[in-house]
Amino acid sequence: MIMERLKQVKFFDTLSKKMVAGFAILIVIGTILLSLPMATATGKVTSLINVIFTAASATCITGLTVVNTAEHWSTFGQLVILGLSEVGALGYMTFAVLLFNIMRRNIGLSTQLMVKESLNLENLSDTKSVMRYVIGLSLLFQVGGLGLLAVDFVPRFGWSRGLYVSMYHAVMSFCNAGFDVFGNSLMDFRSDSYVLIVTMVLIIAGGLGFLVWRDLLLFHERHRLTLNSKLTLVTTISLFVAGFILLLITERDLAILPAGTSWFNRTVNTLFLSVTPRTAGLTTIPTQSLRVGSLFLLMVLMFVGGTPGSTAGGIKTTTFGILMLQSIAQLRGRQDVEFSHRRFSQSNISRALLLIFLASVVISVATLILAQTETIPKEFGLEYVVFEVLSAFGTVGLSLGLTPHLTVIGKLVIMLLMFIGRVGIFTSLYSLSKRQARVSLIRYPEENILIG
Template identity: 80%
Template sequence: MDKIQHSKFYSIFFDTLSKKMVAGFLLIILIGTVLLSLPIATRSGQGTAFIDVLFTATSATCITGLTVVNTAANWTTFGQVVIMVIAEIGALGYMTFAVLLFNVMRRNLNLSTQIMVKESLNLENLHDTKSVMRYVIGLSALFQLLGMALFAFDLVPRFGWGRGLYVSGYHSVMSFCNAGFDVFGNSLMSFRNDSYLLLVTTVLIIAGGLGFLVWRDLLLYHERHRLTLNSKLTLTTTISLFIVGFLMLLVTERNLHWLPAGTSWFNRTVNTLFLSVTPRTAGLISLPTDSLHAGSIFLIMILMFIGGTPGSTAGGIKTTTFGVLMIQSIAQLRGKKDAEFAHRRFSQSNVSRALLLIFMASVVISIATLILTQTETIPSRYGLEYIVFEVLSAFGTVGLSLGLTPHLTVIGKVVIMLLMFIGRVGIFTTLYSLSKRQVKQNLIRYPEENILIG
């Protein structure tokens, strides 16, 4: 009886926790919507349509970058800064800033706050909370300031000191946060011949999408002389996807042979490299997506679906989910019962959770795609990929587009906003906060029997 009561207590507690996390992100979106609705936020001084303001605030909070209005043309410096700030909060998690406030006020974290931080950053243990928070805040500040300094070498000579530093800081934040917003008007298409800027952006995207727990493991390796299983799997999967994606895009795009004849081989390769990294939820693009070959678009959709690392600024189903299922599949094909990696065995609950995540994500994506096929108009030169690409981009909080987002209907905007929110908050957190399930103790177990599969 005590065990049942214990389970019910934790069920109620985590149900409340999930609702608080969802409510926290909704509050950020609400604040962003109010600020962006002010006349001072738009260049026209007359404000922007409410649905477009809400869409922008949602996209920024969910660090996606999909926009129905051009960021550079529509928003003033005030509006752009609002977008940058809520993107920063959305990327690091609102709990990060809550903990920072607690530290400034020199107050200790209570148990519920520590558990919320643990869940928002996907930590395994409560005692990791304080140390990880220091790494989250410190590493974020370090990477973004360093990125700003590196961009300034390139952008200050172009725009002058004032504008150059502002653009450098803005682009550094959006690159590290994998947010996808830009103040250039056409993402990074004006910089396709600037290999230096593209390479710095690539490093920042990877840094933000790798995950704070992995960075902590790497920085403490000289003391511990070991990496956690999570970090090993993350690094292995990330590097493998990076290499495979790059090589496949070299093939499908023939190393961007359609670029002007004067474009150097090195610059083509850097742009291809950037193209293989940005679908991992960054959303910045140096090449028009609608000019890519069908094979490249399909590959990008796969990369968007996988996304980045748990506890990072990235979205998608995450690299660890993909890695666990790949290892489990290989083990099954070899006739092994257990999924083993780095001399460790994944628990069955890990595998089951990964399978459930893939299934639920597929259901959400399928429903959203079906709705959009009924509400949106597909251009004659496209097929279903025109819709699916946008759906995966929103769910993976990527921000890439084949051109659908600016032309979305009101229903379409609502669907994409819901996808961005689910993709950022997490499908489990979102669905669990909406459910009213109660813990049920199975007192009877029926006989086991097999059916035909495949």
């Protein structure tokens, strides 16, 4: 039993290092391609730190930019960013398996284990079936999104430009990346409810997670949902509804919009504002113009993020859900944490609490560093830094304006946050640690201390 546990720890450490190395290689490839003169609109070479930052932001599907994507990068550069976001969102192992299938080669055990870890699968037997859903659903939503958006964009921009921006926007919305080719995100489309609704559907589809989608699609056969899917759906809907209602209150029904804006359009824009912090990064309203209460709410939503095994970042909805259920159980004096006639294991709860603690430490350290290295405008306070930190950690892409003015140290900190947010805080820390696989045979006497 002890030897098996030691082998599992060693294997997980090795797997973590391989996953981190895989994403790092993608960033290096993106850096090389974006360093080419043909990648910029002017034909001039971009500074190395800005190229690395852009490649990291794209690979980590964040969308924070130090240069304007629409103006600075050429079509080639924009397509490189698109490709990095696609691979970063679905995971490089997904494309490795797709290549194996095209070549009609069997997938080795080590590859299946990498896929299992990258998609947060519970059983190794799920690898092949889930991979089919990952590839199939990705194609379905992105191609479908392209077609729906083309209905609006082609008449507006013409066939060539219309299809291009439809494809770009569909991919970036589904991948929950915040890059755009309009120059100001979706601010020009705040009165186009059709585009906003299609975009919201794509964002939610990408952030919901492939395991949840598989459960929903197979519900007619199984007539049940897994506990993971139930908790994900309940938490996602709760955050969506709560965010919408609270934003209606804090923004006074989006009083920032022109006086003649219809109630329907105001509702759609508010819904969009409650969806996009869940790691999408696209916006119809300048973030700097939002009220302080709204900014705080967006920061909470960015911290939570989306679903494990999806294109989203953050601590994830299941972690947040377990924390809420644990708190409710403790307040009611119950020993077990229950949901949908099931009881969560103590290891599950401990892992969730550890994740939140580690995330809080990482965010706090990053905030402290940036507060020392970056200049905060007079009209802002500490939220100017905290907002950017949470946006990077949650791989969101929303900004109060700090990112384009970051110092070199600031860019390095934000890049590290984006990387940790995408790869996963456990995977990142395990890959950097030099811990020895040990299982203690000694247990000391139990004793309590004062809490609270």
